[in-house]
Amino acid sequence: xxxxxxxxxxxxxxxxxxxxxxxxxxxxxxxxxxxxxxxxxxxxxxxxxxxxxxxxxxxxxxxxxxxxxxxxxxxxxxxxxxxxxxxxxxxxxxxxxxxxxxxxxxxxxxxxxxxxxxxxxxxxxxxxxxxxxxxxxxxxxxxxxxxxxxxxxxxxxxxxxxxxxxxxxxxxxxxxxxxxxxxxxxxxxxxxxxxxxxxxxxxxxxxxxxxxxxxxxxxxxxxxxxxxxxxxxxxxxxxxxxxxxxxxxxxxxxxxxxxxxxxxxxxxxxxxxxxxxxxxxxxxxxxxxxxxxxxxxxxxxxxxxxxxxxxxxxxxxxxxxxxxxxxxxxxxxxxxxx
Numbered sequence: 001x002x003x004x005x006x007x008x009x010x011x012x013x014x015x016x017x018x019x020x021x022x023x024x025x026x027x028x029x030x031x032x033x034x035x036x037x038x039x040x041x042x043x044x045x046x047x048x049x050x051x052x053x054x055x056x057x058x059x060x061x062x063x064x065x066x067x068x069x070x071x072x073x074x075x076x077x078x079x080x081x082x083x084x085x086x087x088x089x090x091x092x093x094x095x096x097x098x099x100x101x102x103x104x105x106x107x108x109x110x111x112x113x114x115x116x117x118x119x120x121x122x123x124x125x126x127x128x129x130x131x132x133x134x135x136x137x138x139x140x141x142x143x144x145x146x147x148x149x150x151x152x153x154x155x156x157x158x159x160x161x162x163x164x165x166x167x168x169x170x171x172x173x174x175x176x177x178x179x180x181x182x183x184x185x186x187x188x189x190x191x192x193x194x195x196x197x198x199x200x201x202x203x204x205x206x207x208x209x210x211x212x213x214x215x216x217x218x219x220x221x222x223x224x225x226x227x228x229x230x231x232x233x234x235x236x237x238x239x240x241x242x243x244x245x246x247x248x249x250x251x252x253x254x255x256x257x258x259x260x261x262x263x264x265x266x267x268x269x270x271x272x273x274x275x276x277x278x279x280x281x282x283x284x285x286x287x288x289x290x291x292x293x294x295x296x297x298x299x300x301x302x303x304x305x306x307x308x309x310x311x312x313x314x315x316x317x318x319x320x321x322x323x324x325x326x327x328x329x330x331x332x333x334x335x336x337x338x
Contacts, residue, residue, distance in 0.1 A: 014298040014305070022079035027128055031095065031120045036102070037113060039095035039121055040075055042086035043129065057135040059203070059319040060091045060125055062118060064153075066144025066209075068226035069110055071101035077301075078143075084303035088312060090319070091133045093121050097149075100229045107231050107241060108164075111152075115165045118153045122200040137203035139318055143301045144268055145226070147210025151247035151257070151276075154205045158250040165244070169254065204256035204318035208300040208311060209268050212259070212276035214246035222268060248276055252283040258314040259288065262295025262307065290314070 025040035044058045063082065067073020075094045082092040097113035098105035118140065126134045142150035156167035211217050215235045217227040228234055235242040243249055259277050261270040270291050277289035292299070292307050299305040 014296050017302040018077040020080050022083045029124050031117050036096045036098050039093050042082040042092045044086045044089045058091045060133040060138040061141050063094045064142035064146035064149045066146040068223035069099050069145045069230045071099045081301045114149045137201050141206035143208040145211050147207035150205050154202050155247050155250035155253045206314045207259045209261050209297050213248040213272050251280050252285045257287040260290045260300050260314050262292045265297040267297040
């Protein structure tokens, strides 16, 4: 992976963000029984001491990491971004998932895990935080290959009803799903004692330097043909897999999409995001693409880069008001347990 962009907070090397230290998560939750079916949760400073009657519930953002779907890259490199977003008032949940190079990774295991994470984690985070994130909506977000997964997860209502990943429409708040409870201390999932719960709705997607078109990714052999490894081949040989996994083939998505991409990204070219946003708008979606001059592939996940204020703005634009960080008297602080 390479990028010519400059991250001011990373000592001149944009890839430093992949290994930079950050505070540990406040919670680690398990959304399934497999080793990689876990998620790190960073809570906002407003969680300290619990909410008051006038406190706004922070928006949950489920953030899917990148790395071209390969086992060499994991959720750990999202920690600086998660710390910065939580300091700004978000609750950030970064799930792990099986990747190529691992048993069960690739097709269909990667998609199985992401679908399960998105379906289960909003409720698990809400339960583990005693309702802190219970505003009824959440954001999907991701970087690079994680941007693909976020866009795909938000588009699953476009899949055929017979698909194991099919989901109901993106604005259907109150849909009934099987209940689950989270044990934050033990990091386990146990059956809920009170039955079904209302499913939160996806409020929007933030896609950072996203692989938003899998067919184009294959044609350009991005990441040393990473999507071929993910799906087992190209679109000519496996059209059904691309039809089911490619967000560019699942438009319109029906919810707001905010894309941020640097024009010096030589890992995932920015014209891919622009083409997705243009096509989405043609089909009636609320989709915006912000192209950042001089920014590279890793700048958009680096809170120390010049790109960060645009990234944070994209998240805030989709958050449910009132925005916690904009409330009078709101002060950053330490989260629970730290």
